[in-house]
Every structure is written in C-alpha cells, then in structure tokens.
Amino acid sequence: PLYDQPKSLHLGMFEIGKPLGKGKFGRVYLAKERSSGFVCALKVLHKSELQQGGVQKQVRREIEIQSNLRHPNVLRLYGHFHDSKRIFLILEFAGRGELYKHLRKEHRFPEWKAAQYIAQMAAALKYLHKKHVMHRDIKPENILVGIHGEIKISDFGWSVHAPNNRRQTMCGTLDYLPPEMLKPGSQDNYYSEKVDLWSLGVLTYEFLVGEAPFEDTPVMTQRRIARADMSVPSFVSPEAKDLIKRLLVLDPEKRIPLDEIQRHPWIVKHCVKDP
Numbered sequence: 559p560l561y562d563q564p565k566s567l568h569l570g571m572f573e574i575g576k577p578l579g580k581g582k583f584g585r586v587y588l589a590k591e592r593s594s595g596f597v598c599a600l601k602v603l604h605k606s607e608l609q610q611g612g613v614q615k616q617v618r619r620e621i622e623i624q625s626n627l628r629h630p631n632v633l634r635l636y637g638h639f640h641d642s643k644r645i646f647l648i649l650e651f652a653g654r655g656e657l658y659k660h661l662r663k664e665h666r667f668p669e670w671k672a673a674q675y676i677a678q679m680a681a682a683l684k685y686l687h688k689k690h691v692m693h694r695d696i697k698p699e700n701i702l703v704g705i706h707g708e709i710k711i712s713d714f715g716w717s718v719h720a721p722n723n724r725r726q727t728m729c730g731t732l733d734y735l736p737p738e739m740l741k742p743g744s745q746d747n748y749y750s751e752k753v754d755l756w757s758l759g760v761l762t763y764e765f766l767v768g769e770a771p772f773e774d775t776p777v778m779t780q781r782r783i784a785r786a787d788m789s790v791p792s793f794v795s796p797e798a799k800d801l802i803k804r805l806l807v808l809d810p811e812k813r814i815p816l817d818e819i820q821r822h823p824w825i826v827k828h829c830v831k832d833p
C-alpha cells in the first residue's frame with residue numbers, strides 16, 4: 559500500500575469516491591489508490607483558503623508531526639502531495655465513521671464500552687504525550703471508529719465541520735475547555751499535557767451520561783468549569799464516578815496521570831480480558 563509507494567504521489571493515482579465530510583479548510587473523499595486498491599480518505603485543502611486563514615505553516619508543521627505518528631488509536635496521515643492550487647492529505651479511512659454519531663444514536667454508552675473507549679484514549683494520549691504532541695482537541699466530534707470498533711483520535715483542529723447536529727457553538731464547543739484555558743495569564747500550563755486529562759474526564763462523563771458535565775449557556779458553562787461545578791447522576795457506577803472526579807480536578811497537577819488511568823479499577827474491571 560501507500561507507504562511503499564514511490565515518493566511522487568499525485569491525484570491520478572487515486573480513484574475518488576463519495577464525500578466523507580467537509581470542514582472549514584477542506585473536503586474529504588473516500589479514495590482508492592489504483593495500483594494497490596488501498597482504500598483511504600483524501601482531504602483536499604485549497605492553498606488560497608489556507609493563505610487567507612494564515613494556516614499554511616500550521617499545515618506543514620502538522621504534516622511533519624503526524625506523518626511520524628503510528629498508533630492504532632491515532633488516525634494515520636500516510637502522506638501528502640499538492641498541485642498548483644491544492645494540498646492533498648492522504649488519511650486513514652475509519653470504517654465505522656464518526657463516534658459522535660454513534661453516541662447521539664445510542665444516547666449514552668454502556669459502562670463496558672465507555673471504559674474500553676477511555677482505555678484506548680488513554681493509550682493514544684500516552685503515546686502522543688511521549689512524542690510531546692498534546693492537546694488533540696479531544697471531544698466526540700474528533701474521534702472516529704475503525705472497522706474493528708476501535709477508536710481513532712484525529713486532528714480535526716482546523717476543520718470545523720459543517721453543522722449537522724454537531725454542537726452548535728462558534729469556534730468549537732466550550733464544553734471541553736479545561737479551567738486553566740479559561741483563566742487569562744496562565745498561558746504556560748495551557749501547553750501542559752494536563753489539559754488532555756481534563757478533556758478525557760469530560761469525555762468519560764459524556765460517554766456515560768450522554769451530555770457534557772458543564773453543558774449550559776456559554777456564560778454559565780465557563781463559570782461551572784472554573785468551579786468544577788458538576789454532579790454525576792446516580793446511575794453511574796461508583797468506580798466510573800471516582801475516575802471522572804479524579805480527572806475533573808481544577809489543579810492540573812492533581813489530575814490522575816495517564817498511567818494510573820490504565821490501572822484504575824473501573825478500567826481494569828472492563829478491559830482486562832477474562833483470565
């Protein structure tokens with residue numbers, strides 16, 4: 559497949575299929591590489607739009623970083639190429655689509671499924687943090703599901719999807735913002751990997767409850783985040799509630815670290831294969 563392709567990749571190599579979605583900076587199509595039959599997702603970015611958005615450096619940096627990432631729970635960026643007007647990203651195709659659609663349809667996930675997803679997220683984040691890549695903007699809208707039901711974080715950071723029952727907020731939803739990103743002046747720990755732990759707590763809550771813990775009007779959401787003011791419904795098991803409470807901690811340094819998440823009783827109970 560793609561990774562043993564000659565470097566000269568070009569559009570003619572691909573048979574373009576159905577549209578998979580469209581973002582702020584580009585459209586995505588199902589695609590098949592002609593010689594190998596390899597199925598992937600082709601994201602088309604228009605250089606003019608990137609210029610207007612002032613993000614051409616960001617794309618280059620992202621391609622640089624993401625081309626070297628290889629983890630089963632991180633969506634692959636296999637390669638890229640460009641013509642005079644467009645840049646094409648060759649992305650992994652996730653066979654079971656967007657996680658948020660499954661969550662909306664099922665309303666909320668059973669504890670065993672939520673625990674497996676959070677264990678996979680923790681494994682992906684551990685891998686990314688080891689590579690000093692963080693803030694993957696984790697929320698259901700940015701997670702895809704592979705053909706075997708495994709989840710794949712993807713960097714939708716720049717592609718705000720067209721509204722079709724995605725959270726209707728301006729620059730992405732506030733629900734997942736950690737308190738340190740709401741307080742001005744605390745720029746340093748904005749870039750700490752601890753921000754992902756908070757978002758993981760919000761994600762765990764949303765998987766189990768079906769809505770985000772601080773969901774409210776924008777003003778109220780910010781106020782409730784700043785106070786970690788949320789309550790966990792009684793139908794959530796005590797173990798799951800314990801993990802949520804250890805992630806949604808105002809002080810970034812006091813959030814349960816990724817290693818301990820993988821050993822947490824709620825995760826172990828649902829993820830260790832029956833011996």
Ligand SMILES: COc1ccc(C(=O)Nc2ccccc2)cc1NC(=O)CCSCc1cnc2[nH]ccc2c1
Nearest residue numbers: 578583586599613617633635650651652655712713716
């Ligand atoms: C590693 O991933 C990415 C890397 C970079 C970028 C990106 O756009 N970077 C950017 C753009 C402009 C300015 C700066 C930076 C996007 C992604 N990933 C996606 O966009 C996921 C959905 S497209 C794929 C895909 C797969 N499998 C599916 N199954 C169903 C739908 C579907 C959709």
